[in-house]
Amino acid sequence: MSGSRKPLIAGNWKMNLNHLEAIALVQKIAFALPAKYFEKVDVTVIPPFTDIRSVQTVVDGDKLLLTYGAQDLSAHDSGAYTGEISGAFLAKLGCTFVVVGHSERRTMHAETDEVVLAKTKAALKHGLTPIVCIGEGLDIRESGEHVAYNVAQLKGSLAGLSAEDIAKVVIAYEPVWAIGTGRVASAADAQEVCAAVRTTLAEIADASTAASVRVLYGGSVNAKNVGDIVGQTDVDGALVGGASLKADEFSTLSAIAAGGPLP
Numbered sequence: 720m721s722g723s724r725k726p727l728i729a730g731n732w733k734m735n736l737n738h739l740e741a742i743a744l745v746q747k748i749a750f751a752l753p754a755k756y757f758e759k760v761d762v763t764v765i766p767p768f769t770d771i772r773s774v775q776t777v778v779d780g781d782k783l784l785l786t787y788g789a790q791d792l793s794a795h796d797s798g799a800y801t802g803e804i805s806g807a808f809l810a811k812l813g814c815t816f817v818v819v820g821h822s823e824r825r826t827m828h829a830e831t832d833e834v835v836l837a838k839t840k841a842a843l844k845h846g847l848t849p850i851v852c853i854g855e856g857l858d859i860r861e862s863g864e865h866v867a868y869n870v871a872q873l874k875g876s877l878a879g880l881s882a883e884d885i886a887k888v889v890i891a892y893e894p895v896w897a898i899g900t901g902r903v904a905s906a907a908d909a910q911e912v913c914a915a916v917r918t919t920l921a922e923i924a925d926a927s928t929a930a931s932v933r934v935l936y937g938g939s940v941n942a943k944n945v946g947d948i949v950g951q952t953d954v955d956g957a958l959v960g961g962a963s964l965k966a967d968e969f970s971t972l973s974a975i976a977a978g979g980p981l982p
């Protein structure tokens with residue numbers, strides 16, 4: 720983490736919690752994290768689409784400082800795309816972030832770098848901050864090709880974007896073998912790829928853009944390991960899955976990313 724970049728903790732709820740459960744979790748997180756924390760860390764929740772309106776009501780009604788976003792969006796604005804959700808709708812609901820190219824979508828929904836790029840462009844068009852995910856599988860990690868693989872995925876997912884647009888994205892490095900497995904990458908593993916991401920951003924945009932973009936790590940992050948991970952020079956926060964469903968754990972790890980004290 721560098722002093723010039725405010726850490727971001729993003730809780731990706733995946734397909735968990737209905738809208739009533741969402742309200743309860745947001746209220747508990749907000750209660751545990753008073754305003755002073757938000758001076759040092761940005762905290763966002765990424766619930767299922769069907770929860771977003773309810774989360775918006777709580778956040779607006781109680782003037783909460785945490786933000787919220789969505790787990791995916793359509794590359795298209797509107798039209799005959801059954802089941803898809805437009806970035807325009809998400810913006811209208813007050814979303815700040817949208818996750819793009821999560822490995823679960825790349826794998827289960829065959830999303831290629833081209834699709835991820837189109838969705839990233841759609842997010843930017845609608846004023847949303849895309850959290851663009853990259854990450855290697857276990858086979859690539861074991862072959863020692865993980866840095867090159869992630870650099871290629873990053874370049875493909877941001878191909879042709881201007882430096883001005885790249886400055887508006889967040890990158891999340893999530894090694895697939897560490898997602899939901901309890902097998903967290905070491906802090907040094909996270910730093911190695913996040914540093915390569917920053918070097919690549921300097922190459923495809925420029926040095927000041929690369930220095931300003933937040934690069935997150937994701938994969939079995941919890942309150943016990945978050946300190947080491949966000950302590951790395953090029954890691955600016957975390958994309959948290961399982962641990963974001965527990966109010967105490969998520970609040971605690973957010974407070975640790977803020978530099979304490981514990982809530």
Ligand SMILES: O=C[C@H](O)COP(=O)(O)O
Binds near residue numbers: 893897901
């Ligand atoms: O988006 C979040 C990641 O997939 C990490 O999930 P996890 O913390 O449950 O490993």
